[in-house]
Amino acid sequence: MTAGSLAKSLTIRDVAHRAGVSVSTVSRVINGKKVRPELETSVRQVLSDLNFRPSAVARSMVRGTTQTVGVLVEDISSAYYAELIKGIESVLERTGHHPLFKSSHWSTVLEEEALKVFLDHNVDAIIVVGGFIPETRLRELAARLPLVVAGRGGLSLGVPTLTLDQRGGAERATRHLIELGHREIVHICGRMTQEDAVGRLHGYRDAMHSAGIEVRPEWILPGDFLETSAYRAMLGFVELNLPFTAVFAANDQMALGANLALHRKGLRVPDDVSLVGYDDLPMSAYSLPPLTTIRQPAQQVGEAAAHAAHDLMTGKTPHLPEFELRLVLRESTRPLRR
Amino acid sequence: MTAGSLAKSLTIRDVAHRAGVSVSTVSRVINGKKVRPELETSVRQVLSDLNFRPSAVARSMVRGTTQTVGVLVEDISSAYYAELIKGIESVLERTGHHPLFKSSHWSTVLEEEALKVFLDHNVDAIIVVGGFIPETRLRELAARLPLVVAGRGGLSLGVPTLTLDQRGGAERATRHLIELGHREIVHICGRMTQEDAVGRLHGYRDAMHSAGIEVRPEWILPGDFLETSAYRAMLGFVELNLPFTAVFAANDQMALGANLALHRKGLRVPDDVSLVGYDDLPMSAYSLPPLTTIRQPAQQVGEAAAHAAHDLMTGKTPHLPEFELRLVLRESTRPLRR
DNA sequence: TGCACTCGTGATAACGTTTTCTGCATGACC
DNA sequence: GGTCATGCAGAAAACGTTATCACGAGTGCA
Numbered sequence: 001m002t003a004g005s006l007a008k009s010l011t012i013r014d015v016a017h018r019a020g021v022s023v024s025t026v027s028r029v030i031n032g033k034k035v036r037p038e039l040e041t042s043v044r045q046v047l048s049d050l051n052f053r054p055s056a057v058a059r060s061m062v063r064g065t066t067q068t069v070g071v072l073v074e075d076i077s078s079a080y081y082a083e084l085i086k087g088i089e090s091v092l093e094r095t096g097h098h099p100l101f102k103s104s105h106w107s108t109v110l111e112e113e114a115l116k117v118f119l120d121h122n123v124d125a126i127i128v129v130g131g132f133i134p135e136t137r138l139r140e141l142a143a144r145l146p147l148v149v150a151g152r153g154g155l156s157l158g159v160p161t162l163t164l165d166q167r168g169g170a171e172r173a174t175r176h177l178i179e180l181g182h183r184e185i186v187h188i189c190g191r192m193t194q195e196d197a198v199g200r201l202h203g204y205r206d207a208m209h210s211a212g213i214e215v216r217p218e219w220i221l222p223g224d225f226l227e228t229s230a231y232r233a234m235l236g237f238v239e240l241n242l243p244f245t246a247v248f249a250a251n252d253q254m255a256l257g258a259n260l261a262l263h264r265k266g267l268r269v270p271d272d273v274s275l276v277g278y279d280d281l282p283m284s285a286y287s288l289p290p291l292t293t294i295r296q297p298a299q300q301v302g303e304a305a306a307h308a309a310h311d312l313m314t315g316k317t318p319h320l321p322e323f324e325l326r327l328v329l330r331e332s333t334r335p336l337r338r
Numbered sequence: 339m340t341a342g343s344l345a346k347s348l349t350i351r352d353v354a355h356r357a358g359v360s361v362s363t364v365s366r367v368i369n370g371k372k373v374r375p376e377l378e379t380s381v382r383q384v385l386s387d388l389n390f391r392p393s394a395v396a397r398s399m400v401r402g403t404t405q406t407v408g409v410l411v412e413d414i415s416s417a418y419y420a421e422l423i424k425g426i427e428s429v430l431e432r433t434g435h436h437p438l439f440k441s442s443h444w445s446t447v448l449e450e451e452a453l454k455v456f457l458d459h460n461v462d463a464i465i466v467v468g469g470f471i472p473e474t475r476l477r478e479l480a481a482r483l484p485l486v487v488a489g490r491g492g493l494s495l496g497v498p499t500l501t502l503d504q505r506g507g508a509e510r511a512t513r514h515l516i517e518l519g520h521r522e523i524v525h526i527c528g529r530m531t532q533e534d535a536v537g538r539l540h541g542y543r544d545a546m547h548s549a550g551i552e553v554r555p556e557w558i559l560p561g562d563f564l565e566t567s568a569y570r571a572m573l574g575f576v577e578l579n580l581p582f583t584a585v586f587a588a589n590d591q592m593a594l595g596a597n598l599a600l601h602r603k604g605l606r607v608p609d610d611v612s613l614v615g616y617d618d619l620p621m622s623a624y625s626l627p628p629l630t631t632i633r634q635p636a637q638q639v640g641e642a643a644a645h646a647a648h649d650l651m652t653g654k655t656p657h658l659p660e661f662e663l664r665l666v667l668r669e670s671t672r673p674l675r676r
Numbered sequence: 677t678g679c680a681c682t683c684g685t686g687a688t689a690a691c692g693t694t695t696t697c698t699g700c701a702t703g704a705c706c
Numbered sequence: 707g708g709t710c711a712t713g714c715a716g717a718a719a720a721c722g723t724t725a726t727c728a729c730g731a732g733t734g735c736a
Binding site for chain 1: 394424459
């Protein structure tokens with residue numbers, strides 16, 4: 001052990017030299033191919049003595065595969081994507097792939113940039129969650145490498161897609177309120193540039209329409225999926241003094257914002273106003289009152305996406321399950337008092 | 339454009355050929371080195387015609403640098419780490435580095451595995467957040483490559499560390515309750531294998547001790563940083579029928595769990611029981627009541643960690659700022675009614 | 677005993693870049 | 707007009723692996 005030697009990283013060559021064999025043999029031992037037993041043991045000895053680990057970069061270079069999967073989401077840190085990512089992470093870990101997460105922050109240029117990075121780094125597959133990448137671009141990518149899209153609907157067959165029926169889910173949520181006797185139902189929208197938000201608004205309208213309720217334009221409140229937006233919107237709406245008895249927020253975070261706003265205005269949930277959210281974030285079961293919401297199986301979607309990517313990588317046709325959006329009944333809704 | 343040709347990825351060689359120059363020249367153009375203007379324009383033309391992008395893998399191979407930074411956290415999807423990650427992401431993006439996130443899920447073997455992956459992939463730096471990696475190992479790593487540790491205290495000087503004074507923060511939180519006149523204060527602990535949780539328990543004890551209050555063992559409730567654990571613990575404690583007027587939970591998620599449990603038992607926050615959390619998650623401002631808590635500047639810590647890593651990579655001595663843990667007064671605490 | 681095989685080994689060629697080295701012009705200076 | 711820099715382009719080496727190829731020694735069978 002020469003002191004002061006700056007750790008010039010060791011190579012398979014050093015191992016070969018010390019074990020008195022060729023690099024080929026060392027490579028074979030590392031990769032579990034047949035080698036004469038006595039050679040194998042001596043190589044293994046050196047391997048562990050030197051604590052040698054082959055360079056993944058060099059490996060990728062020659063093998064043409066990197067064991068990495070690019071994962072593109074809007075925002076790693078937002079609660080919903082966090083769930084999804086957890087799912088992706090858990091299955092990719094088992095398949096020996098390394099996820100490379102990128103947030104696009106709702107910017108089309110960042111999206112394209114992230115894709116470029118993935119391609120440059122020669123990822124073995126890409127998982128795209130939501131976003132605004134044009135379908136043509138997605139198709140182009142899918143033709144080039146394994147690509148799975150989650151959380152977007154209406155894509156052509158060329159692209160394996162995992163879809164949730166946002167419109168149906170929102171319809172279910174709104175219908176729940178209607179079934180409880182509510183008719184004056186407010187909807188707080190998500191960021192309308194996102195497909196999900198649009199779908200949920202449609203679902204709300206569907207349910208209202210089916211029930212023969214005319215939706216007043218004032219009932220449609222703009223929001224951006226964050227607590228604050230719903231808080232402000234709700235506050236503003238209450239000040240209009242229009243009658244209303246229920247609120248359907250396009251996600252749980254906004255439902256929470258609305259919940260506080262209602263409280264500030266002296267309205268009790270669910271006694272005065274029923275409130276439904278969307279997503280079923282882990283914390284929604286612990287809000288006051290616990291939130292009735294539509295459960296999006298985000299983690300399962302993540303798992304399925306990763307599985308599908310794995311299928312694609314191994315040449316199998318990807319399994320693309322359907323997911324059910326369930327209404328989770330808790331305590332933020334109640335029958336309209338007559 | 340030959341139809342049906344499977345897209346054998348193009349190389350710098352193809353570009354050189356089509357532009358009628360050598361590969362060296364193409365490389366020079368790509369890297370912005372001096373080249374005869376007319377050659378440069380023709381090469382650039384071909385470059386954009388072919389939409390050529392150099393392989394990051396090959397580049398890493400020869401340059402010995404990958405432009406990636408390994409980031410090891412306990413759990414990507416937990417709310418607190420999400421904040422931190424957001425900070426890391428935002429500055430690394432600006433420096434042109436790509437974060438490689440790994441969750442260790444509180445497992446020492448997964449931690450070590452993640453480190454190996456980082457090393458194998460030849461990351462340019464590593465950021466470790468919390469965790470259980472032995473100090474000797476950290477020192478060893480720090481000697482080998484730029485390493486920044488966040489969220490751990492008491493490390494030797496060899497390792498650049500970003501620390502938050504958890505003990506002090508918890509002392510502040512508890513003192514706040516004491517200043518409001520509370521004396522029978524319950525503490526819901528975090529996962530006690532984690533340094534943070536231990537620090538916060540110490541801080542709680544410090545404050546109680548300074549105020550001359552003897553801590554009853556029953557007041558120390560076990561928890562694991564998740565809502566459910568606190569919910570159950572709180573429920574159980576109330577059933578003991580011991581007098582108490584305030585609760586300090588080791589994080590906001592648990593404060594929320596406790597909040598619901600108190601509600602279930604007919605105790606109002608803050609009228610009957612004052613409640614303080616820790617972290618100041620975005621949603622804590624929207625709970626009912628809005629939560630008084632200790633603000634951990636997670637995002638800023640993330641930013642600082644990334645900056646420090648960048649400093650290290652560029653040979654500068656890392657800037658390791660101190661962070662202040664502020665008490666955020668909201669509505670879950672009030673003076674003890676006499 | 678000889679021939680065709682199999683098996684395991686080492687030498688060597690990839691993989692796609694950047695970097696170093698070499699060589700050829702061109703221009704400057706005495 | 708000859709020598710010496712200088713500038714820039716191409717050739718070749720290098721990065722650390724794996725894959726291909728060639729070879730020699732056994733082995734089985736006729």
